[in-house]
Amino acid sequence: MEFTILPVTPYQQNCSLVWDADGVAALIDPGGETERLLDEVSRRKLVLASVLLTHGHLDHVGAALELRERLGIPIIGPQRDEAFWLDSLPQQAELFGFPPAKAFTPDRWLEDGDTVDVGAIRFDVLHCPGHTPGHVVFYDASARLAFVGDVLFKGSIGRSDFPRGNHRALVAAIREKLFPLGDDVRFVPGHGAMSSFGHERRDNPFVGDAAG
Template sequence: MHYKIIPVTPFQQNCTLFWCDKTRKAAIIDPGGDTRLIVDQLNALELVPERILLTHGHLDHAGGAGELAGILNLPIIGPHHEDAFLLDNMQQQAAMFGFGGGAACQPDQWLDQGDEITVGDEHLEVHHCPGHTPGHVVFFHRASQTAQVGDVLFNGSIGRTDFPRGDYATLIHSIRNRLWPLGDAVRFIPGHGPESTFGEERRSNPFVCDGC
């Protein structure tokens, strides 16, 4: 499994391409916008897009999903159904943050804890990690010890909980009880900013470090 990060939207959100080396089939995780840029990257890497995956329903992560699904004729998978209220109100989110796009989208499949998604011959585990939003999920590729965690965890920080139905205590519980058990060696791609490892965050992140 390989991946490529494509910063999109004015929020520089980390849209991520995960692909299977053998089949060249790819998943597009969190296409928040700039759909032409995403399509150009797929073509440049000679990938075969298979599905769109959403970690959660915020505009900068899901705002381009409907458009991209239409362009590429792909199913939209995820997030957890608790984020339906966000996906249904995508246009209101766009107006609130002052940039275009963000058509409402209805996923072809909702996800839950313990589900598994295939990407070519590879497999991604689904972990429900609420707190930033109630329906946030994380995608974990066990073979390469790589996770796309959306806005649950960042390099040196954690996701905001001041948006509708965010909850700080729930977010901390998700990190400690759903992410840390996956192992310190796991390298994660956050929704924004640089990558890190769970071990490094357990050592130094002031919100969730061991002993904090």
């Protein structure tokens, strides 16, 4: 698998473009700036096959519906408990000063243990609630790489003060689902720099070994 990170929107959300050796590609969490994302797909001569969503916050899904409508590609994820966030996209856009957004339903809801294929790439799906109730993580075991959305960051963790957030569930998801994947696993967070689970297990003040 190859990938590049494309920060979008004023929130600098990490949209990830991933592709296999044959150029079959997906966009993970396309939060906005549709033309810029499509220009990158075209520049790399890729075939965009799907949109993958970790959760339903506007800065992660803002371009998803337009991509589906323009290209006829499916929106996959998140877990179905995110429906209330996706239904509230018009209100989210107004609240945060984004362009108008429409509510939508994904073509496929995901559950813990599912797999998602992007050409030759296979992602394992981990349901990791806490930041939002239906948040999922996409993990490529062969690449030792995870796309974790807003669950975990370099030196921090996701907020849990949104509606239906749960701090205890968030910490449990990180410690019981992500860290056991291995210290060598790198991850792309929803915002900011990449890190590894080992680094965060050792040094993260919120969920690291020293945090108790």
